[in-house]
Amino acid sequence: MRRRFGQSLRVGVAPGALALLKTSRWGGAAPELVGELAFEGGSHPEAIGVALRQLLQGGGCANWPVSIVLADxxxxxxxxxxxxxxxxxxxxxxxxxxxxxxxxxxxxxxxxxxxxxxxxxxxxxxxxxRNLLALIEQVCAAQRAPIVELVPQFVAGFNQWRAALKAGAWYGLVQQRVLTLGMIDGGAIRAVRATALPEGADLDWLAAHVAREALRLNLAAPARVAVSGHAPAAWSKGATHAPLACHLLGQGQGAGWSDCARLAATGSRP
The missing domain is CATH 3.30.1490 (Dna Ligase; domain 1)
Structure with missing residues (x-):
C-alpha cells in the first residue's frame, strides 16, 4: 500500500476482532476502512498478536506509522x-x-x-x-510499522473532544452499548464509570443516570453531557429537556461500520 505525505494507520484492538483504518492529516478526508479480522481466542495476547500480524501483512503496512486503540x-x-x-x-x-x-x-x-x-x-x-503491549510492539516492529500512539479508547475519545466540551459539561463515550462516563469537575475528570445501556435508554434514562452518578460522588449534576461513539440518536432529541442537554459528538463518522472499526476511528479527525 503506497503512503502519501500525512497519511497514517489506525488499528482497533478488541477481544476477538481487529480493524485497520487509513487516515490523513490533510484535505479533510474521512478515515478509510482498509480491513477487518475476526479471530478465535478473545482477549488472549497470543491470539491478538497472531491476528495483528495477519492484518498488517495483508494491508501492506510497511513504513506506515500506526496508532493503536485498545478496547476499554x-x-x-x-x-x-x-x-x-x-x-x-x-x-x-x-x-x-x-x-x-x-x-x-x-x-x-x-x-x-x-x-x-x-x-x-x-x-x-x-x-x-505488559504482555499484550510487548506482543503488539514486536509485531509492529517486524512489519516495519512504527507505533506513534497506543491508547485506551476512552482516553483517545476524551483527548479528541475535550476542547469541544463546554464549561461544566461531562463527557461520555458509547461503544457496544456500554456508556463510559467521565465526571468532570473543576476542569478535571473526577471519576470514570462504565454502565451497560438498557433497552430503550432515552434522554430521560440518561438524565436519571447522570443525576445518580453526581449524587454518588457528591458533585453538582451537570446541565450538559457531550457523548461520542455509537450513542442512541434519541439522546440528541429534546436538547431543551429540563434536567439535561445531550450533545452528540462526531455523528455520522463511520456510519455502517462495525464496532471494531468505530473503535479504530476513535481519536481520529472527524
Missing part, C-alpha cells in the same frame, strides 16, 4: 487522589499503584501504568497489560 475492556482506567504534600513522581506512582490494587485486587506488576500525573488534584490513570 482490555485495560484498566481509574482515578487517583494525590497524597497530601506529594512533590515527587514516585509518590504519585505509588498512590496510583495502591489505588489500582484496592480497586482491582491485584498488584501492578503485570501492567504498565500511565497517567496525567498531577500533585495538585486528582488525575486519570490507565493500566495496559
Amino acid at each position: 475492556e482490555l485495560v484498566r482506567i481509574w482515578q487517583v487522589a494525590p497524597p497530601a504534600g506529594s512533590a515527587r513522581l514516585a509518590d504519585l506512582e505509588a498512590a496510583a499503584a495502591l489505588r489500582f490494587q484496592t480497586l482491582f485486587g491485584e498488584p501492578t506488576g503485570a501492567w504498565k501504568l500511565s497517567a496525567g500525573w498531577d500533585p495538585a488534584q486528582p488525575f486519570l490513570a490507565a493500566a495496559l497489560p
